[in-house]
Amino acid sequence: MARLYEYQGKQLLKAAKVPIPQGEAAATPEEAGKVADKIGKPVAVKAQIWAGGRGKAGGIKFASNPQEAEKVAGDLLGSTIKGLTVEKVLIEEKLNIDKEYYVGVIIDASREVRAPVVMFSTEGGVDIESVHPEKIAQTTVDVLRGFRLYDALNLAVQLKVPNKHLQSIAQAIMGLFQTFKGYNCRTAEINPLVLTKEGKILAGDCRMAIDDSSVFRHPELGIEVAREASTPPTELDKIAWQIEEGDLRGTCYIAQMAPEIKELNYVGYHGIGGGGAILGVDALNRQGLKIANYADTSGNPTAAKVYRAAKLIINQPGIEGYMLGGFIVANQEQWHHAHGVVKALREEIPKRPGFPCVILLCGNKEKESMEILKEGTADLPGRFEFYGSDKVYETEFLAKRMKALILEYRKDRGIEG
Amino acid sequence: MAILLEKNTTVLVQGITGREGSARAAFMKGYGTKVVAGVTPGRGGEEISGIPVYNTVEEAVRVQGRIDASVTFVPGPGLRDAVFEAIDGGIKFISMPVERVPLYDILEMMAYAKVHGVRLLGPGSIGAISPGIAVMGWLGGSPEFAKKVFVPGPIGVISRSGGQSGTVPWAIKEAGMGVSTVLHIGTEPVLGMSCGDILPLFEKDPETKAVAMFGEIGGPYEEEAAEAVRTKTFTKPLVVYVAGAWAPEGMRFSHASSIIERGKGSAKDKIKSLKEAGVHVVDRPDEIAPTLKKLLNVQ
Numbered sequence: 001m002a003r004l005y006e007y008q009g010k011q012l013l014k015a016a017k018v019p020i021p022q023g024e025a026a027a028t029p030e031e032a033g034k035v036a037d038k039i040g041k042p043v044a045v046k047a048q049i050w051a052g053g054r055g056k057a058g059g060i061k062f063a064s065n066p067q068e069a070e071k072v073a074g075d076l077l078g079s080t081i082k083g084l085t086v087e088k089v090l091i092e093e094k095l096n097i098d099k100e101y102y103v104g105v106i107i108d109a110s111r112e113v114r115a116p117v118v119m120f121s122t123e124g125g126v127d128i129e130s131v132h133p134e135k136i137a138q139t140t141v142d143v144l145r146g147f148r149l150y151d152a153l154n155l156a157v158q159l160k161v162p163n164k165h166l167q168s169i170a171q172a173i174m175g176l177f178q179t180f181k182g183y184n185c186r187t188a189e190i191n192p193l194v195l196t197k198e199g200k201i202l203a204g205d206c207r208m209a210i211d212d213s214s215v216f217r218h219p220e221l222g223i224e225v226a227r228e229a230s231t232p233p234t235e236l237d238k239i240a241w242q243i244e245e246g247d248l249r250g251t252c253y254i255a256q257m258a259p260e261i262k263e264l265n266y267v268g269y270h271g272i273g274g275g276g277a278i279l280g281v282d283a284l285n286r287q288g289l290k291i292a293n294y295a296d297t298s299g300n301p302t303a304a305k306v307y308r309a310a311k312l313i314i315n316q317p318g319i320e321g322y323m324l325g326g327f328i329v330a331n332q333e334q335w336h337h338a339h340g341v342v343k344a345l346r347e348e349i350p351k352r353p354g355f356p357c358v359i360l361l362c363g364n365k366e367k368e369s370m371e372i373l374k375e376g377t378a379d380l381p382g383r384f385e386f387y388g389s390d391k392v393y394e395t396e397f398l399a400k401r402m403k404a405l406i407l408e409y410r411k412d413r414g415i416e417g
Numbered sequence: 418m419a420i421l422l423e424k425n426t427t428v429l430v431q432g433i434t435g436r437e438g439s440a441r442a443a444f445m446k447g448y449g450t451k452v453v454a455g456v457t458p459g460r461g462g463e464e465i466s467g468i469p470v471y472n473t474v475e476e477a478v479r480v481q482g483r484i485d486a487s488v489t490f491v492p493g494p495g496l497r498d499a500v501f502e503a504i505d506g507g508i509k510f511i512s513m514p515v516e517r518v519p520l521y522d523i524l525e526m527m528a529y530a531k532v533h534g535v536r537l538l539g540p541g542s543i544g545a546i547s548p549g550i551a552v553m554g555w556l557g558g559s560p561e562f563a564k565k566v567f568v569p570g571p572i573g574v575i576s577r578s579g580g581q582s583g584t585v586p587w588a589i590k591e592a593g594m595g596v597s598t599v600l601h602i603g604t605e606p607v608l609g610m611s612c613g614d615i616l617p618l619f620e621k622d623p624e625t626k627a628v629a630m631f632g633e634i635g636g637p638y639e640e641e642a643a644e645a646v647r648t649k650t651f652t653k654p655l656v657v658y659v660a661g662a663w664a665p666e667g668m669r670f671s672h673a674s675s676i677i678e679r680g681k682g683s684a685k686d687k688i689k690s691l692k693e694a695g696v697h698v699v700d701r702p703d704e705i706a707p708t709l710k711k712l713l714n715v716q
Contacts, residue, residue: 115524213517330583
């Protein structure tokens with residue numbers, strides 16, 4: 001799911017008539033100072049990162065004037081919080097908090113439900129998982145009937161919200177659900193929903209993630225990579241996404257796992273088929289090998305798509321080997337993979353003599369594919385091992401072969417380890 | 418006997434004139450499936466591999482009479498309408514070999530199917546096969562390859578991976594056994610038929626003596642299987658492998674259904690709940706077939 005930053009999510013909430021604090025995002029300390037000046041009140045300066053528990057990790061600071069805002073923004077921008085680099089801060093009016101509520105919408109995929117669930121709690125500002133179930137009201141949405149304002153009111157009534165705040169809280173719940181539905185979110189959360197000492201209801205923070213398959217419906221969000229991940233896309237992720245985006249024939253999925261490799265034992269990994277690709281990694285890990293990237297080319301992709309994926313994978317600096325983990329007896333004609341991989345190997349292996357490549361390719365047109373692989377690499381200076389169906393579930397064996405070739409390759413280059 | 422796909426099951430192909438639709442319609446028919454009609458708006462009156470094409474599902478049903486099942490070869494954004502149309506046409510089993518379907522569309526399909534008592538397989542399911550009887554979707558790829566990989570026998574197979582729904586039966590065949598029906602439940606974040614629906618069908622099928630499942634991280638599916646065994650809605654031997662022990666939280670690995678979310682869905686948790694229910698959990702996929710063999714006393 002493509003995650004949104006707090007400042008982006010709040011703009012969507014505002015459009016759905018959920019009140020938000022006065023404020024703007026800034027990428028430089030100067031901009032931050034200007035925003036604080038415009039607000040003209042004490043402000044909160046909030047690091048924009050994809051992580052919960054931001055406050056405790058030092059990601060939220062307060063400032064009583066624009067100069068101070070500029071200074072704390074300078075401290076936050078470029079710093080690393082919870083392993084993520086802060087590229088933007090959100091400067092907002094500081095709220096006088098009287099009470100914090102929680103509103104969230106998730107999708108329950110369990111068999112009995114398979115529908116959105118709207119949750120409301122009088123215990124906001126903390127992780128909802130830690131709240132006692134009695135303090136959470138929730139309702140499952142019948143998507144054919146829709147979610148109505150009185151459903152939102154009922155949630156608030158259930159937890160005895162005082163009459164004078166009922167309307168505004170129900171409006172906020174409604175606004176969040178409309179945003180969830182309108183922007184095809186996978187999850188959406190306002191936590192906390194703040195009641196100020198002045199009696200106003202405002203979205204204090206929000207987290208939203210757009211469903212990957214719905215990103216195309218919302219070009220206005222400017223999402224670069226419609227791919228589920230816990231961190232923003234790396235440069236390699238972006239290039240990989242371009243391979244996928246322009247060509248819908250089959251799937252090419254690549255995710256960088258180790259952006260900078262500083263140690264031994266990393267393998268460029270090229271899986272085929274989700275399940276098979278995942279189980280190959282299990283075996284590599286048992287041999288003490290790690291994957292620099294995860295990848296999956298399946299669903300009958302063209303040779304051109306497979307070639308671009310393989311080339312990108314082999315080119316990662318610091319890897320000691322390449323594994324084509326075709327742990328499936330595939331229904332797709334495997335010669336597209338054979339052709340694509342051979343082309344990438346012919347371009348890349350001469351640059352790194354002795355480079356280990358363990359290649360497993362099984363299924364439809366396997367015999368022909370093996371011939372393509374063997375002939376196409378016969379004159380290359382790499383270490384190649386090719387395997388077919390009889391080794392499809394020999395995950396341990398193949399991981400051990402990968403490790404053995406890597407050790408030989410290290411010896412060639414005089415590397416200890 | 419088998420489940421869902423039986424000898425007389427009549428099948429419709431929605432999107433029959435497309436690249437995949439036409440190729441897989443020919444494959445399904447070549448394998449022996451009763452493909453009675455196809456639908457593509459604007460192409461009514463044509464034929465694809467001898468299968469009559471209609472403009473709408475309603476038209477197909479009017480001419481052909483009741484149709485049991487449909488396979489939807491349509492792009493993700495068009496799937497919701499295709500499924501609603503099939504449901505309105507009285508079709509009771511719909512297999513959806515389609516990925517990248519907007520999530521809210523999926524929820525609407527699920528709700529509409531539930532109201533009408535229709536079974537959905539997928540989205541993102543490469544299909545179902547009852548060896549020697551019928552196939553739906555692209556499981557098997559070509560008649561020759563499908564015949565080689567899937568041989569009839571007593572094992573039901575449920576897979577969360579498309580590729581593994583061919584590989585597990587292949588390993589079972591190599592071990593000298595065969596399969597009754599194989600189902601790939603799909604790859605999208607919310608799915609139709611899953612273990613809680615399928616295991617009771619295998620329970621009732623006299624030909625199925627045991628079930629093998631290829632599990633993955635994320636989603637509630639392995640827990641459903643554990644629940645079915647615990648509550649005795651499924652009492653035959655069940656052997657499960659769960660892939661993805663290494664996977665970190667919050668990241669998608671190929672399938673949108675394979676994400677560990679909110680701390681739930683890790684391989685460790687799934688294996689724990691399966692083992693507690695008394696399911697045979699294997700550590701490696703190559704142990705699936707030998708374990709089944711032992712449980713069924715096959716020599």
